[in-house]
Amino acid sequence: MTDLEQLDSKTLAEMTELADRYPQARSALLPMLHLVQSAQGQITQAGIQACADALELTEAEVSAVATFYTMYKRRPMGKHHVGVCTNTLCAVMGGDEIFDRLCAHLDVGNDETSEDGQITLEKVECNAACDFAPVMMVNWEFFDNQTPESAIEVVDDLRADKPVQSTRGATITSWREAERVIGGFEDGLVDEGPAANGASLAGLEIAAEKGWAAPAMDAAAKKAKPAGGTDD
Amino acid sequence: MTDTLTPVLSANWGDERAWTLAAYTERGGYQGLTKALAMEPDAIINEVKESGLRGRGGAGFPTGMKWGFIPQDNPNPKYLVVNADESEPGTCKDIPLMMANPHVLVEGVIIASRAIRANYAFIYVRGEVLHVIRRLRAAVREAYEAGHLGKDIHGSGYDLDLVIHAGAGAYICGEETALLDSLEGRRGQPRLRPPFPAVAGLYASPTVVNNVESVASVPGIILGGADWFGSMGTEKSRGHGIFSLSGHVAKPGQYEAPFGITLRELLDLGGGMRPGSELKFWTPGGSSTPILTAEHLDVPLDFEAVGAAGSMLGTRALQIFDQTTSVVRAVLRWTEFYKHESCGKCTPCREGTWWLAQTLRRMDQGKGQPGDIELLLDLCDNILGRAFCALGDGATSPITSAIEYFREEFEASMTTPSWELFPPSASTLFAKEGV
Numbered sequence: 211m212t213d214l215e216q217l218d219s220k221t222l223a224e225m226t227e228l229a230d231r232y233p234q235a236r237s238a239l240l241p242m243l244h245l246v247q248s249a250q251g252q253i254t255q256a257g258i259q260a261c262a263d264a265l266e267l268t269e270a271e272v273s274a275v276a277t278f279y280t281m282y283k284r285r286p287m288g289k290h291h292v293g294v295c296t297n298t299l300c301a302v303m304g305g306d307e308i309f310d311r312l313c314a315h316l317d318v319g320n321d322e323t324s325e326d327g328q329i330t331l332e333k334v335e336c337n338a339a340c341d342f343a344p345v346m347m348v349n350w351e352f353f354d355n356q357t358p359e360s361a362i363e364v365v366d367d368l369r370a371d372k373p374v375q376s377t378r379g380a381t382i383t384s385w386r387e388a389e390r391v392i393g394g395f396e397d398g399l400v401d402e403g404p405a406a407n408g409a410s411l412a413g414l415e416i417a418a419e420k421g422w423a424a425p426a427m428d429a430a431a432k433k434a435k436p437a438g439g440t441d442d
Numbered sequence: 443m444t445d446t447l448t449p450v451l452s453a454n455w456g457d458e459r460a461w462t463l464a465a466y467t468e469r470g471g472y473q474g475l476t477k478a479l480a481m482e483p484d485a486i487i488n489e490v491k492e493s494g495l496r497g498r499g500g501a502g503f504p505t506g507m508k509w510g511f512i513p514q515d516n517p518n519p520k521y522l523v524v525n526a527d528e529s530e531p532g533t534c535k536d537i538p539l540m541m542a543n544p545h546v547l548v549e550g551v552i553i554a555s556r557a558i559r560a561n562y563a564f565i566y567v568r569g570e571v572l573h574v575i576r577r578l579r580a581a582v583r584e585a586y587e588a589g590h591l592g593k594d595i596h597g598s599g600y601d602l603d604l605v606i607h608a609g610a611g612a613y614i615c616g617e618e619t620a621l622l623d624s625l626e627g628r629r630g631q632p633r634l635r636p637p638f639p640a641v642a643g644l645y646a647s648p649t650v651v652n653n654v655e656s657v658a659s660v661p662g663i664i665l666g667g668a669d670w671f672g673s674m675g676t677e678k679s680r681g682h683g684i685f686s687l688s689g690h691v692a693k694p695g696q697y698e699a700p701f702g703i704t705l706r707e708l709l710d711l712g713g714g715m716r717p718g719s720e721l722k723f724w725t726p727g728g729s730s731t732p733i734l735t736a737e738h739l740d741v742p743l744d745f746e747a748v749g750a751a752g753s754m755l756g757t758r759a760l761q762i763f764d765q766t767t768s769v770v771r772a773v774l775r776w777t778e779f780y781k782h783e784s785c786g787k788c789t790p791c792r793e794g795t796w797w798l799a800q801t802l803r804r805m806d807q808g809k810g811q812p813g814d815i816e817l818l819l820d821l822c823d824n825i826l827g828r829a830f831c832a833l834g835d836g837a838t839s840p841i842t843s844a845i846e847y848f849r850e851e852f853e854a855s856m857t858t859p860s861w862e863l864f865p866p867s868a869s870t871l872f873a874k875e876g877v
Binding site: 231232233234236237238239240241243244265274275278279280281282293296297298299301302303304306307334335336337338339340341342343344347349350351352355357358376378379380388391392393394396397399400401403405406408409410411412413414415416417418420422423424425427 | 444445446447448449450452453454455456457458459460461462519528529530531532533534536537538541542543562568569570571572573575576577579580583605606607608609610611612613624625626627628629630645662665666667670673674682685686687688689693694695696697698699711712729759761763767771772775776779782783785866867869870871872873
């Protein structure tokens with residue numbers, strides 16, 4: 211249990227670095243809490259204390275924030291976070307069935323961690339990928355157009371520490387490493403995965419096929435001068 | 443007559459490494475910035491006003507007018523905050539945009555910030571999209587390295603810093619004042635308005651909060667001109683917009699088209715509904731916009747026409763459900779979402795969404811009680827217009843509209859569970875045809 215373990219000096223220095231990015235330091239609180247999770251695997255009391263010290267807040271003020279947002283976890287997490295969207299559209303498209311099958315397969319309920327400590331399973335709300343429904347997230351990377359079978363394969367590979375890549379993103383690292391990027395530090399994986407694929411390109415492909423495009427910019431400019439009084 | 447589809451923001455999504463500065467510049471990126479740096483800030487605002495660009499985050503407020511509200515005589519710093527907290531159920535346009543084309547947003551941020559005379563800007567992106575956050579951070583780093591951000595941008599004397607700020611999982615932070623509280627390091631709870639953010643926003647200073655797609659549309663408006671932008675769309679809803687098709691359709695995905703396209707046209711492009719499917723109900727712009735039915739297939743998807751049809755254009759999140767779907771189950775799940783995401787600040791929303799979910803849950807189980815439909819409508823009546831922010835209003839939209847169009851299904855819920863009337867397995871993506 212890391213709850214009383216102090217944060218290392220590198221993490222504390224990075225907290226200061228985050229605070230320096232903002233005109234007012236308190237704005238760095240959400241990123242700092244992500245960093246605490248990355249360093250300690252959950253929101254710890256020591257982490258809350260460190261944020262409070264860095265920002266001259268009370269522990270109560272920091273706790274009030276940490277308890278408001280669902281991404282902050284106050285229990286030890288598995289190595290990987292697996293989120294299944296069960297908001298209406300994904301649920302209807304199969305998210306409910308995927309979630310139920312994963313619960314049975316991992317022998318866990320919502321917000322619980324598998325016995326081997328590898329997977330924490332959670333129902334998540336709409337993750338803005340409805341055109342790829344049903345959607346599963348692993349450490350907040352997209353796994354699009356899932357079936358119960360494909361979802362089970364992904365978690366089995368994760369449990370076996372086999373390489374797994376997001377359908378539209380990078381190779382899966384771990385929840386803690388993901389939290390570090392979310393908190394504010396790059397990890398060098400930006401160039402993995404496509405710009406877009408599948409449903410994201412649906413309209414673009416049809417437009418290309420039909421020869422459709424937005425009006426040419428020069429044509430509109432010739433037709434009438436911009437009315438805004440530009441003087442470039 | 444413009445083409446049926448008009449890719450602008452999505453035009454480069456199929457390009458190799460489209461997210462890099464090199465690929466974006468190769469396509470003519472940052473030319474809008476060059477032009478804008480030679481313009482007076484007020485001329486930029488005028489151009490955007492003239493273009494007719496309206497907020498792409500759902501509300502449709504004129505973007506140029508919003509910029510014009512910033513009191514330039516206020517001695518405090520001015521701020522631009524991009525709302526990239528895309529979380530409205532069904533809405534999935536900004537995430538693929540930022541994943542594939544982050545530089546068009548960064549370019550828009552620089553132009554918009556210069557227009558309102560901000561030297562600090564933020565992109566508040568929801569935390570649950572790791573790869574999008576990577577792409578944004580890299581784009582900002584590259585823009586600094588190229589001199590598009592930082593001190594004295596390209597010798598113009600204009601300074602701008604841009605921070606990518608990730609949230610931590612809270613739908614309410616898409617509400618602009620809750621977003622500002624969250625960006626200040628607090629619980630994301632909406633603020634009483636007035637004062638509006640234009641007067642007292644971030645750090646109690648004049649602030650513009652704009653949606654991703656609004657800001658990303660700005661470079662094109664500056665480069666092509668207001669008339670170019672206005673040559674697309676309808677009279678009062680001008681320009682291009684990303685329409686997101688999801689659900690029981692043959693070809694779900696992103697379709698960038700002029701405002702005013704209809705759902706029928708969009709469906710026809712992609713081969714209609716999935717095989718064996720009939721359209722039952724749909725949302726025009728996310729779960730907070732009242733549902734519509736097959737009778738609305740020819741409603742032009744612009745702010746005015748969708749409003750006249752009794753709904754709202756919202757975020758053009760077209761969630762399509764077929765005859766296999768239980769309306770009661772769908773509405774219950776949305777209601778549970780609003781209950782979960784209610785921030786708890788005001789009583790009508792905090793308590794009301796709880797009661798709505800409780801009532802709908804027993805109806806979903808076929809244990810509805812006489813008077814439950816009236817109870818739902820009464821609860822909605824007590825939330826709509828009485829909640830502190832639009833979350834409460836949004837929670838009532840699916841319920842009142844579903845009862846209007848499908849009252850008989852709510853009546854059936856007095857005796858029969860939704861899963862008996864509409865077996866869920868038939869609705870799934872992996873359902874065998876004809877199940």
